[in-house]
Amino acid sequence: MRTVLISGGGIAGPALAYGLRRHGFEVTVVERGPGLRPGGQAVDVRGVALDVIERMGLLEPARRVRTRMRGMSILDPDGKEVDRSTEATFSSGRLDSDDIELLREDLVRLVYECTRGDVEYLFGDTVTALDEDGAGVRVDFARAASRSFDLVIGADGLHSTVRRLAFGPEEGFSHHLGSYLSVFGADNFLGLEDWQVWLSDGDVGFGIMPVRGNTELRVAFGFESGPLARDADALRRIITERLASLRWEGPRLAEAARRAPDFYCDAMAQIRMDRWSRGRVALLGDAGYCPSPLSGQGTSLALVGAHVLADSLAQASGDHTAAFARYEERMRDFVALNQALATENPGGPASEASVEHAKNALSLDG
Incomplete structure (x- = not known):
């Protein structure tokens, strides 16, 4: 049990690769994208996940690239400020917390850089078939030649190919x-300086924050809807139309969404499974237990899950069945608490007390 294929080159996959390499495993990471994916929202590393990145040697590098917000304004549909805070923001919580908020692309880069030297990365490729026998898993790829691995880990997100x-x-x-x-990203046409703005209008709303030394904006736009077809062009049209109808900055936001090369849109959904492993295949992070961005804990679950899975495999003396069982036993309650944050307060953030409890509800050495 020494060769491991990880599908997914975001945060969870490379974090697991780091842990497995430290324990002597040979690791290959396959990533559908042609390289590291740019763009994305600001993400939070909280509670026990801070211990994970500290053990990876990434705590100080993450702190150096963290966001530096001074506070936020809450606006009415006409853009008039109705409330403000210099103590907390909706995206990161309390500003005096030890938790770290940073751009997803920055965290992806940090984790990748500390693994690229001794982990094989296959960019621009994906798994197309899995055939398990008693000795391992034969994997077919879209581009690369078929290969066999002792284990396969799906860390490939909400719409995981490995899970399917x-x-x-x-x-x-x-x-x-x-x-x-x-x-999506945009130029800082609002002139925001380390300050977020949030606006809600009926069943739509958005948060805007400046990044990259206040030269750019990251816009997070949400709207209520039942399930829609996964059609990128259709979703972009829906977003631009809804943004254009807003009274405050609607046309400029709509144009930014239409032009953005890093445009992203997906359903707010959770993955709930009775088990995260089958034979020699296991799931990690969003692939197995996506809590949705509404929880604010997807990144922390990915990091903690990666550490626990690597540790479980290292201690199992070659018994992957025992390792996967230990991984699930240690992670189940932690996942449940963090997924519950997404639904505790529909339309708003979970309470500080709930977040504080959930983010620390696991010991790395347990």
Whole structure:
């Protein structure tokens, strides 16, 4: 049990690769994209996940690139400020917390850089078939030649290919939470300086924050909707139309969404499964237990899950069945608490007390 294929080159996959390499495993990471994916929202590293990145040697580098917000304004649909805070923001929580908020692309780069020297990365490729026998898993790829691995780990997100191949269609595990989220970048046409703005208008709303030394904006736009077809062009049209109808800055936001090269839109959904492993295949992060961005804990779950899975495999003396069972036993309650944050307060953030409890509800050395 020494060769491991990880599908997914975001945060969870490379974090697991780091842990496995430290324990002597040979690791290959396959990533559908042609390289590291740019763009994306600001993400939070909280509680026990801070201990994970500290053990990876990434705590100080993450702190150096963290966001530096001074506070936020809450606006009415006409853009008039109705409330403000210099103590907390909706995206990161309390500003005096030890938790770290940073751009997703920055964290992806940090984790990749500390693994690229001794982990094989296959960019621009994806798994197309899995065939398990008693000795391992034969994997077919879209581009690369077929190979066999002792284990396969799906860390390939909400719409995981590995999960579909090993466990069945996504519909059996995905639970729609009634809304969609779009994230895209733009020039800082609002002139924001380390200050967020949030606006809600009926069943739509957005948060805007400046990044990259206040030279750029990241816009997170949400709207209520039942399940929609996964058609990128159609979703972009829906977003631009809804943004254009807003009274405050609607046309400029719509144009930014239309032009953004890093445009992203997907359903707010959770993945809930009775088990995260089958034979020699296991799931990690969003692929197995996506909590949705509404929880604010997807990144922390990915990091903690990667550490626990690597540790479980290292201690199992070659018994992957025992390792996967230990991984699930240690992670189940932690996942449940963090997924619950997404639904505790529909339309708003979970309480500080709930977040504080959930983010620390696991010991790395347990």
